[in-house]
Amino acid sequence: MKKILVIEDDPIIIRYIAEFLKEEGFDVYTAEDGVQGIQVAIDIIPDLIICDISMPKKDGYEVCKTLQSIPSTCTVPFIFLTAKAHIDDLRLGMQTGADDYLTKPFEFSELIRSINLRLEKHERFVKQSDERFFALIDNPMIGVYIYQENKFIYSNSMITEILGYSKDELKHFSFEDLVCKKEDEELVKIIRCIKGIHGFVHTDVEMYKKNQSITAVEIFGTKIKFKGRNCLMGNMLVVNSKRRELPESKYSKNIKLSRDETLTLQLICKGLTSIEISEKLLISAKAIEARRAKLLLKTDSKNTADLVMFAIRNRFIEL
Incomplete structure (x- = not known):
């Protein structure tokens, strides 16, 4: 069920909109002013926001601008409601980051049409962003996984090679299923990290492969948020006679980034190209390439995949 947040200071309008959307099958949340609306949005991460412009404490423009600055x-998607119909108001709304603009009074059919259109467009964007993100973190030399709700919701080709299972098969397995029982103490370390008791885990375990043979692997993991829920993201390496070490230290350095560097890093992690980032930040693609090069040097990253892992482990992004 899609979550929609309605921010509107008129109690009659907000009640009618909420009742209509509930009848249409949406999970509806409401806020009576801009400040409350921002807090509710951060708490629930809605699928779409409908917001009045003229409100006490913070108007709709401020609400939109604030939420646009939070990863x-x-x-x-953001839909403005307003009694204003001047072209300058429309332009300001779109410049702030709104996706649509409905003028009061409006027909509910018009509202639902706009909602469905924005949700469909956003779903396509999310799917494309996920594909770009997974492409960024897929390293052919290192196993990469995302573990959520006791299953591997993502595993790259190296992990399938290590364990012998396909990506779809691994979605039905937990660490408890695959880690040998004699490694219980090491398994506890992983579980504690998943629960948030520890922020990072690094341990060696023996795991069962699909052919029932056993392989020794080195596990790295960091607790992060992916699509608003806690998960463990990390790497898996085969332990062999000449032990390969993941450069953990470079990921956990206390490196300070400027506001511009942080924003650029966050957009890189969303899979945007330099041209797309330049269009979003209104600066040249050449300047973005310079920032990217500086970030690689500053974080001691060899490529974009390294840069993304640095951002995740140091909490610069929330997935």
């Missing part, structure tokens, strides 16, 4: 809410 977890910056891509949520």
